[in-house]
Amino acid sequence: MTEQRDYRNTVFLPKTSFPMKAGLPQKEPGILARWQEQNIYETIREHRRGREKFILHDGPPYANGDMHIGHALNHILKDMVVRTQTLLGKDAPYVPGWDCHGLPIEWKVEEEYRKKKKNKDEVPPEEFRAECRAYAQNWVNVQREQLKRLGIGGDWDHPYLTMDFDAEATIVSELMKFAESGMLYRGAKPVMWSPVEKTALADAEVEYADIVSTQIDVGFEIVEAPECPELVGTTAVIWTTTPWTIPINQALAYGKPIDYLQITVAGKKYLVAEPLVDAFCKRLNEDGYDFEMYVKGPLLEGAKALHPMHHLGGFFAEPRPFLPGDFVTTDSGTGLVHMSPDHGEDDFDLCKAHGIGPKFVVEGDGKYRADWLWLGGQGSVINPKFNAPDGPICTALREAGGLLAASADYTHSYPHSWRSKAKVIYRCTPQWFVPMDKPLPHQGLTLRETAWDALADTRFVPAKGRNRISAMVNTRPDWVLSRQRAWGVPITLFVHRKSGEYLADPEVNARIVSAIRENGVDAWTDERAQEYLGNAYSAEDYERITDILDVWFDSGSTHAFVLESGKWPDLMRPADYSGPPADLYLEGSDQHRGWFQSSLLESCATRGHAPYKAVLTHGFTMDAKGFKMSKSLGNTVNPLKIMEQYGADIIRLWALSVDFTEDHRIGDEILKGTADQYRKLRNTMRYLLGALADYDEAEALPVAEMPELERYVLTLLGKLDKTLRQAVADFDFNTYVRELLDFCNEDLSAFFFDIRKDCLYCDSPADPKRRAYRTVLDTLFHALVRWAAPVTVFTAEEVWTTRYPEGSSVHLLEWPRVPSVIEPGENPDIDGNSxxxxxxxxxxxxxxxxxxxxxxxxxxxxxxxxxxxxxxxxxxxxxxxxxxxxxxxxxxxxxxxxxxxxxxxxxxxxxxxxxxxxxxxxxxxxxxxxxxxxxxxxxxxxxxx
Structure with missing residues (x-):
């Protein structure tokens, strides 16, 4: 047997400096620094200028705290949209923005005051607002660097901030459009109110949680009953879980279709709905009752009853009328509902229809007015002890003989402020509203109807979003614009002291807007009132409104100062363009009642259409077990720590791999799986780089001269090209990533590369089969690195610069051209297969x-x-x-x-x-x-x- 020769140096093994180990946490910051040094964002803008535009308008995150996993997911999705549209050759700029006004920031500054034993009300408003502005700016700066670290490309040096003077002036200008068109009114209605934060809240600022309340049954003695005199002397029973509203009761509501029973329990006559009699007796700890008579609902018309505290006189001495209410049911309670128009929407509407108005008894801090006959100056009304069976309300009712039953054991869902987590109440106060059902000037349709039409013309991803926001618009009450706080854009209106009408003079409004553009919201002062009113009006005749705007009006107006002002020319549409300025709004599904809706209403009222062509919503990120993340549960996942351990590309790959249209999960095992998927993708790129070492285009073979296997793989590449294009069009990034990874793992690594490695290693460099293989590898490289670039932004750049160290960024490239393999005249089958x-x-x-x-x-x-x-x-x-x-x-x-x-x-x-x-x-x-x-x-x- 002859001595064996070592032929290893004759085998053409792949050669590359691209490491198997990624080291992303260490490597990514350097790539990011290079992009910043090269001003890569502006370079992309120059390359795409003049192309078809795609405008994604950034919904402003709140400038309050570090980036959390929801921020990361949201901005990665936005970045994926912008980068894929850019890859398709479009001009897709991205201007990030922040919401800077409002209660959360004001609340944080007040917390610091409280720690220092400092009273906010003793600080000049300008000084307080300056501290709020500084607080917001600090968190803008922090979040900006954190989002940049995720590889989010954008105009980070020129973001939009709702607290910029230009933005504040534009918000005021948009408000004036409502005022000048008559789409504002001042009225008193019950609104969600936080006694802790002392301000009205929007629906989007309220969350619901279960609480245990005191439930009470209270008796109102019937003193008049023209349709059924036998009821006089009977006690009409109401049931409530808000005892604090009894001191403001003004009427009782009954249901016309309901059958009531007059019963005797322990020698006393009561009136209760028939289906609820047994439950009522149980609350009285009575085993049974004696039936007296049926009372049909209509027989209560014209009846009146005494308030249990009528002995106090004054407000309480007036008998309470029975009013028919179609909202009264027999689901719970007694079938009779006590009415307090100050503290309930149904109460307010029913009482208003019968000439009964609110009394404005509960103050902003939740205490009763000091001059109120019963419990004046006491509260807070949301304090469980105040409402408890042994609290002051129940004690007084018990002493007056009006408390029939009380127990602190009723569990139910209740609204809370999502900031302070404190309970909120319905409170009737004078507020500024935008009417939903008043015809818009020059349109004939109401704001609600205009919004419906706009939603019908809007694309929703997923499609179910249309039904969700449409249902909300369909049922929402008039838009409450006013808040009683300091840090925000003021409602810059003057109201005539005698007539109560607000001034809608365009010249006055123009002076106000100009002043705010120059000095910001601090320009709205009493000292400058006459300056704004000019010579035509006297400041003594007008009240200067001191309320601020709902921050949802701020963010709802962002399309005006970001997309239309010209401050960001890349975002501008041509002068003759008249449609929605944004191609896409993209936020979490909670924004159906938040930013999507406020933007819709603001734009429909002022422009007659939505500000967006399409709306994409994502779900919420849960922990690995599917539970909502909470600091108290200790199950939050910090994206900053993930980047320290894995790198930003791993977070990006996770975010774009999940079905983000639904709630989805993240956790250690999930991230390990994502890291494994990343490793396989990286190995594919590494193999391509090694196998293409010293490749020269002169080596390339035409498709027609290639073996069948190469032409088959190019066919698969062509199908992937179509799939990914459709995924981009559908914003279906889960499919985009899955198909890309499956192609790399199953069609290439486990199949094509596996088969052809023998050819690569052992065939002569001049062999046509080896040349064909390397030609296809070159085609694969140019396609895959481009398709991966929007997903793993740092790794794709590393791959590209490894092969082309003197070349430009991978993010300047456009969608790859994939060669056609199907022969002329060949017809694919019904599935598109050749x-x-x-x-x-x-x-x-x-x-x-x-x-x-x-x-x-x-x-x-x-x-x-x-x-x-x-x-x-x-x-x-x-x-x-x-x-x-x-x-x-x-x-x-x-x-x-x-x-x-x-x-x-x-x-x-x-x-x-x-x-x-x-x-x-x-x-x-x-x-x-x-x-x-x-x-x-x-x-x-x-x-x-």
């Missing part, structure tokens, strides 16, 4: 069968690898086509293949000798370590060269 695809799909199935039989032999060490296996395969398994046994051996990565009858597959160890270079066992190899014919030719050519 004959080539059908043939190779069948061959892949046979390959899987062969490999399944080889694997047990490898495990049992009968053979070391498939290269030591001889396969015999039934011809019935094989598709029609011109391919040799040697082609099949290469496909299966075995020593040899022969054909038999039927559909049987047999695998046996080869008895042939092993080639010393390619390691295949072949009949032509004379002894172990000798060369097969192919390798002998390749080595000879190398030695001759």
């Amino acid at each position: 004959g080539l695809e059908r043939k190779w799909e069948r061959l892949r199935a046979v390959r899987s069968t062969v490999m399944e039989q080889i694997e047990p032999m490898r495990r049992e060490k009968t053979i070391g690898s498939g290269l030591q296996a001889t396969v015999r395969i039934g011809s019935d398994l094989l598709p029609d086509g011109d391919f040799s046994d040697a082609d099949l051996a290469e496909l299966f990565i075995t020593a040899t293949v022969s054909r038999g009858q039927g559909s049987e597959v047999t695998v046996t160890p080869s008895t042939d000798h092993k080639c010393g270079r390619c390691w295949r066992h072949l009949p032509e190899v004379s002894e172990d370590g000798a060369l097969c014919g192919r390798c002998d030719d390749a080595v000879g050519a190398m030695e001759e060269a």
Whole structure:
């Protein structure tokens, strides 16, 4: 036996400096710094200027606290939209923004005051607002750097801030459009009110949580009943879980369709709805009752009853009328509802219809007015002890004989402020409203109807979002614009002291807007009132409104100062453009009642259409078990720590892999799985870089001259191209990432690369098959690095600059051009598959069968690898086509293949000798370590060269 030669230096192994280990936490900051140094965002703008625009308008996150996982998901999705549209060749700028006014910031500054024993009301308003402004700016700066670290591309040096003077002036200007068109009114209605924060709240600022309340049954003695005199002297029973509203009761509501019973319990007559009598008796701790008579609902018309505290006189002495209410049910309680128009929407509407108005008894801090006959100056009304069975309300009712039952055991859902977490109340106060059902000037349609039409013209992703926001618009009350706080854009109106009408003079309004553009919201002062009113009006005749605007009006106006002001020219549409200025708004699903809706209403009222063409919503990120994240539960996931451990590209890959349209999960095991997917993608890129070492375009072969396997892979690449294009159009990034990863893992690494590694390593560089393979690898590289760039922004840049160290950024490139493989005149089948695809799909199935039989032999060490296996395969398994046994051996990565009858597959160890270079066992190899014919030719050519 001759001495074996070592042929390792004759094998063309991949060569690359691209490391297997990513080291993203250390590497990404350097890439980010290089982008900043090169001003890559502006370079992209220059490359795309003049192209078709795609405008994603950033919904402003709140400038309050570090970035959390919801911020990360939201901005990664936005970045994916912008980058994929840019990849398609569009001009897709991104201007980030922040919401800077409002209660959360004011509340934080007040917390600092409280720690220092400092009274906010003793600080000049300008000084307080300056502290709020500084607080907001600090968090803008913090969040900006955190979001940049995620690889979010945008105009970070010129973000929009709602507290910028230009923005504040534009918000005021938008308010004036409402005022000048008559779409503002001042009225008293019950609104959600936080006694802790002392301000009205928007629906979007309220969350619900279960609480345990005191439930009480209270008796009102009927003193008049013209339709049923037998009821006089009977006690009408009401049930409530808000005892604090009894001191403001003004009426009782009954249901016309309801059958009531007059009953006697322990010698006293009561009136209760028939279905609720047993439950009432149980609360009285009575076993039964004596039936007296049925009382149909209409018989209560005109009836009146005494308030249980009528002995106090004054307000309480007036008998309370019975009013028919279609909202009265027999689901719970007694079928009779006590009415306090100050503290309930149904109460307010029903009482108003009968000439009964609110009394404004409860102050902003939740205490009763000092001059109120009963409990004046006491409270707070949301304090459980104040409402408890032994508290002052129940004690007084009990002493007056009006408290029939009381227990602190009623569990129910109740609204809370999502900032302070304190309970809120309905409170009737004078506020400024935008009417939903008043016809808009020059349109004929109401704001509600205009919004409906706009929603019908808007694309929603997912589609169910349309129904959700439409239902909210359909049922929402008039928009409450006013808040009673300091840090915000003022409602810059003057109201005539005698007539109560607000001034809607365009010249006055223009002076106000100009002053705020120059000095910000601090310009709205009493000292400057006459300056704004000019010579035509006297400041003594007008009240200057000191309320501020709902911050949802601020954010709802962002389309005006970001997309239309010209401050960001890249966001501007052509002068003759008249449609929605934004192609897309993208936020969490909670914004159906928040920013999506306020933007819709603001734009519909002032422009007659929505500010967006499409709305995309994402769900919320839950912990690994599917629970909502909470600091108190200790299950929050910090994106900053994830970046320290894994890198930003891992967070990005996770965010774009989940079905973000629904609630989704994150946790250690999930992130480990994402990191494993990333590793496989990185290895694909590493293989491509190594296999393409020293590749020259002169090596390329035309598609027509390539083997079938290469043309098949190019066909798959073409199908992937269409799939990814459709995924971008659908904003279906879950599909985008999954299809991209599956192609890399299943079609390339486990199939194409696996088969052709022998060709790459062992064929002569001039061999047409090897040239074809490397030509396809080059095509794959240019496609995959571009498609991966919007997902793993840092890794794609590392891959690109590894191959082209002197080249520009991968993020300047456009969507790849994929060569067509389908022959002219060939018609794909109904699934879009060509004959080539059908043939190779069948061959892949046979390959899987062969490999399944080889694997047990490898495990049992009968053979070391498939290269030591001889396969015999039934011809019935094989598709029609011109391919040799040697082609099949290469496909299966075995020593040899022969054909038999039927559909049987047999695998046996080869008895042939092993080639010393390619390691295949072949009949032509004379002894172990000798060369097969192919390798002998390749080595000879190398030695001759």
